[in-house]
Amino acid sequence: MSGVWAYVDAAYGLCAALGLWLGVGAALRLRRARRALARIEGS
């Protein structure tokens, strides 16, 4: 079973990619919303 590391790496890679996509995506969306609200309330 020497070739299993490719499958293991792919599974961990998918996990990291999904975590980054969801996590960073949520953080950026929150920052955008905060800035938009601050811009409107400030003007």
Place this chain on the structure above:
Amino acid sequence: MGEGLVEGIPRRRGSRHAVTTDPPKRAPSPEPMPPELTTTAVPATGWLHRYAHPGRFLRLGATVQPWLSAAGLILTLAGLGWGLFIAPADWQQGDAVRIMYVHVPAAWLASAAYLALAACGFASLVWRHPLADLAAVEIGPVGAGVTALCLASGSLWGRPMWGAWWVWDARLTSVLVLFFLFLGHVVLVRSFDDPARGARSAAILALVGVLDLPIIKFSVQWWNTLHQPDSITLTAAPAMSLSMLWPLLVTALGFSFGFAAIVVARVRAAILEQRVRVAMQRRARMAER
């Protein structure tokens, strides 16, 4: 409020959060609760309504989200690192068993996320709470992502172990149904011009879909499946070594905290986006006059 909004969230017909004062007043700090929330009419769920108030949720979310994010990141990295580099290989499966540290927590979280979605659907239908609708809208895509990770990692585990990327096994098929339920919710909730109707339809779908959860859980007992039976149950000792169980539990905890952090961030963003829309509509109306 004239536009049917409570703290920037669209009011739903019959909602106990309907506030009829017009025009909207700037909320002093701390923001006042709608009158319905300050009464003791629903003592059993009073705490739920108290913390489901959008203004309170924003403040609570701002406090807990950094802690949830930190716990999620640290525990996930620790658990996955432990599973990848320290935990022993399986005597039968070899190093392929390390996929378990991604696959199993993702599977647990997928079911838990759907349960949370259904709980929001219940709260939406019974109490008509607008924040439950918002939470459901935000849980849907994240739950779909986690279920997709479960299916993909399972496929990556199945190829070297079973010699197949996919089999129409009861466990795999019922998890695929869960994935479609998440996708259906994501699509349905956005399919109506009237958001309240979309939320109601999606809430009904979420509640009906709960039937899939026991099917997922017991599929490996009810049918002869290629998928192995559960190694961990609440009623029996785990059928795996503690050296494998601990990293699995740590990763599962990390995934859960991470999921909670992402959902809280998305709900906070959704509330703020609603407030931006309301402010812009108000400004447009004032410009017309």
